[in-house]
Amino acid sequence: MDLYRFLEEHAIEFERFDHPPVFTCEQAKLLTPAMPGADTKNLLLRDKKGRRHFLVVVGHEHDIDIRALSGLLEVTNLSFASAERLKRYLDIEPGAVSLLAVLNDSDGAVEVVVDQGLWQSEALRCHPLVNTSTLVIQRRDLAKFLSITEHDPRVIAVPHKKKD
Numbered sequence: 001m002d003l004y005r006f007l008e009e010h011a012i013e014f015e016r017f018d019h020p021p022v023f024t025c026e027q028a029k030l031l032t033p034a035m036p037g038a039d040t041k042n043l044l045l046r047d048k049k050g051r052r053h054f055l056v057v058v059g060h061e062h063d064i065d066i067r068a069l070s071g072l073l074e075v076t077n078l079s080f081a082s083a084e085r086l087k088r089y090l091d092i093e094p095g096a097v098s099l100l101a102v103l104n105d106s107d108g109a110v111e112v113v114v115d116q117g118l119w120q121s122e123a124l125r126c127h128p129l130v131n132t133s134t135l136v137i138q139r140r141d142l143a144k145f146l147s148i149t150e151h152d153p154r155v156i157a158v159p160h161k162k163k164d
Helices: 003-009 027-033 068-070 083-090 100-103 140-147
Strands: 015-018 040-046 055-058 112-117 124-126 133-138 154-157
Touching: 003 027, 003 100, 040 083, 040 124, 055 083, 068 154, 083 100, 100 124, 100 140, 124 140, 133 140
Parallel strands: 055 112, 112 154
Antiparallel strands: 015 133, 040 055, 124 133
16 A cells, blocks of 8 residues: 555645665664654564564664563563564565554554653654655654554553663
């Protein structure tokens, strides 16, 4: 499905910023223009047996404590999903992981987990399924998008690793 058509059809407003390809939060800081909204880090994680998948979204400055998160989500041994799983479940490439990718998860195989602190932001930055643009979308419109795609987020205090 075409993301921009979907956003338009559902009256979800966004501001678009084009930029060179970025694959990490560090690259995004260097290569993207100044934009409003909270910058995000998006990770696709899987349980040990690969039966459950989680799109975890936190502020870009945080490193997730995956072991602690595993306990919170009541799953065994969370780990990063492979590029193949990213393609299979969200139909995107590494570097383009975004809340908006759940548009491609029509089977509802991916559970969305958003950090409580991040969800307090007025707007969030999201890749539009490619890493050469960023959309700034108001939180209320993201909530609407997630509801329409049947991916209501589990908003929790995602455990972060302590900085040294």
